[in-house]
Amino acid sequence: MDKLLITGGTRLTGEARISGAKNAALPILCAALLTREPVTFTNVPQLQDIRTLLALIAQMGVKIDRDEAAGTVTLDAGELNNPVAPYERVKTMRASILVLGPLVARCGEARVSLPGGCAIGARPVDQHIKGLQAMGAQVKVEHGDIHAEVTRLKGARLFTDMVTVTGTENLMMAACLADGETVIENAAREPEVVDLAKCLMAMGARISGAGTDVIRVQGVDALHGATHQIMPDRIETGTYLCAAAATGGDIRLTGTSSAYLDIVVDKLLDAGCEIDVERDEIRLRAPKRLKAVSLRTAPYPAFPTDMQAQFMAINCVAEGTAVIRETIFENRFMHAVELQRLGADIRIDGNTAVVTGVARLDGATVMATDLRASASLVVAGLVAEGETLIERIYHLDRGYEHLEQKLSALGAQVRRQA
Numbered sequence: 001m002d003k004l005l006i007t008g009g010t011r012l013t014g015e016a017r018i019s020g021a022k023n024a025a026l027p028i029l030c031a032a033l034l035t036r037e038p039v040t041f042t043n044v045p046q047l048q049d050i051r052t053l054l055a056l057i058a059q060m061g062v063k064i065d066r067d068e069a070a071g072t073v074t075l076d077a078g079e080l081n082n083p084v085a086p087y088e089r090v091k092t093m094r095a096s097i098l099v100l101g102p103l104v105a106r107c108g109e110a111r112v113s114l115p116g117g118c119a120i121g122a123r124p125v126d127q128h129i130k131g132l133q134a135m136g137a138q139v140k141v142e143h144g145d146i147h148a149e150v151t152r153l154k155g156a157r158l159f160t161d162m163v164t165v166t167g168t169e170n171l172m173m174a175a176c177l178a179d180g181e182t183v184i185e186n187a188a189r190e191p192e193v194v195d196l197a198k199c200l201m202a203m204g205a206r207i208s209g210a211g212t213d214v215i216r217v218q219g220v221d222a223l224h225g226a227t228h229q230i231m232p233d234r235i236e237t238g239t240y241l242c243a244a245a246a247t248g249g250d251i252r253l254t255g256t257s258s259a260y261l262d263i264v265v266d267k268l269l270d271a272g273c274e275i276d277v278e279r280d281e282i283r284l285r286a287p288k289r290l291k292a293v294s295l296r297t298a299p300y301p302a303f304p305t306d307m308q309a310q311f312m313a314i315n316c317v318a319e320g321t322a323v324i325r326e327t328i329f330e331n332r333f334m335h336a337v338e339l340q341r342l343g344a345d346i347r348i349d350g351n352t353a354v355v356t357g358v359a360r361l362d363g364a365t366v367m368a369t370d371l372r373a374s375a376s377l378v379v380a381g382l383v384a385e386g387e388t389l390i391e392r393i394y395h396l397d398r399g400y401e402h403l404e405q406k407l408s409a410l411g412a413q414v415r416r417q418a
């Protein structure tokens with residue numbers, strides 16, 4: 001298993017280009033299952049999760065034409081014949097559940113393995129199932145698989161018990177081919193939901209309200225081919241901003257947008273950073289020492305849970321004490337014990353972490369436990385004195401394109417070890 005060796009202590013300076021968003025690309029690639037015509041996507045990141053999803057849908061009979069280096073993928077689901085997502089694929093990537101809605105809507109049938117729990121929490125998919133049932137699907141969970149059947153989905157009024165991002169995406173995709181109008185209330189407002197809606201509308205779907213908490217979809221008989229550019233990755237952007245902030249750096253990120261990062265930018269300003277935003281670029285200049293910033297995660301537009309770990313890392317070396325509350329996932333503090341191995345002062349009490357900044361962190365061997373936990377260890381490793389060896393970095397490969405190359409271009413001393 002690959003490891004990442006970081007020699008800390010270098011200020012990050014220079015420029016890096018942000019990739020297409022993993023969490024937009026995954027649902028948007030699944031949207032291609034809804035039509036018989038080819039759909040082309042650009043700005044698709046080179047990530048393990050994307051490879052996993054493409055392998056999953058190839059097995060369903062979808063033709064894939066991909067130029068990885070150019071970031072383009074064309075999917076042709078004209079001969080989709082096997083609406084099945086087996087456990088072997090689903091277990092490596094929870095987002096595989098995003099094939100469920102499109103498959104039921106297009107094929108009238110789907111068998112998708114239950115994703116199961118993961119490091120950050122139980123993450124059930126009951127809301128996805130409840131929504132499809134409300135649209136008339138017969139859904140059984142048997143032998144660890146979700147088996148759904150319907151002649152044609154019917155439009156319905158759907159209300160999810162909590163805000164769920166992939167739940168909203170699954171139901172919005174399913175509703176595109178349903179008979180009549182579907183109203184999704186308590187919908188997720190995340191920018192990735194909006195990007196998916198844009199793609200679906202380019203394919204002929206009739207959707208309004210994406211980006212608000214009520215999404216209306218008028219079902220149509222068929223969708224058609226289209227071309228769609230995946231939005232920039234706001235979490236990758238935020239991660240590099242944190243890495244620069246922690247190291248007292250001065251970086252420019254291109255190919256991105258601050259539009260969906262308001263609260264992250266605000267927190268970095270509170271921490272003492274200077275931030276300039278120009279069209280598709282963000283420049284961050286960090287102070288000598290950051291100030292501690294408290295935060296509470298919640299659905300968009302509040303502070304994203306996917307940035308919580310990286311902010312815990314910057315608070316480890318900031319001046320003062322920060323209180324971090326995680327309200328989305330019940331077990332998303334796994335990085336805290338690893339950060340403690342580097343000398344961080346963190347106290348955990350339930351869903352609250354109290355982080356008191358220390359003058360310096362010291363390099364050590366640490367273990368990556370999930371994607372953003374791993375990102376927080378990279379941020380901490382960049383600022384720690386000496387060498388930090390991060391084990392199990394396959395998590396990082398799920399979500400950060402060309403991480404070592406981008407960090408090296410910013411002056412970091414980072415090396416992958418086999």
Ligand SMILES: CC(=O)N[C@H]1[C@@H](OP(=O)(O)OP(=O)(O)OC[C@H]2O[C@@H](n3ccc(=O)[nH]c3=O)[C@H](O)[C@@H]2O)O[C@H](CO)[C@@H](O)[C@@H]1O
Pocket residue numbers: 023026094095121122123124125126127128162163164165166167192305306328329330
């Ligand atoms: C591929 C993708 O886009 N992943 C993102 C997505 O995950 P994902 O869509 O899986 O996360 P959800 O928004 O669904 O989860 C929010 C909360 O609702 C709970 N829940 C969700 C669905 C359900 O049927 N029942 C249920 O109880 C979850 O356990 C969690 O506590 O949103 C999360 C929250 O912003 C992000 O951290 C993930 O990076």
Ligand SMILES: C=C(OP(=O)(O)O)C(=O)O
Pocket residue numbers: 023094095306371372399
């Ligand atoms: C939790 C994440 O991803 P996933 O939902 O794919 O596990 C993430 O992107 O931080």
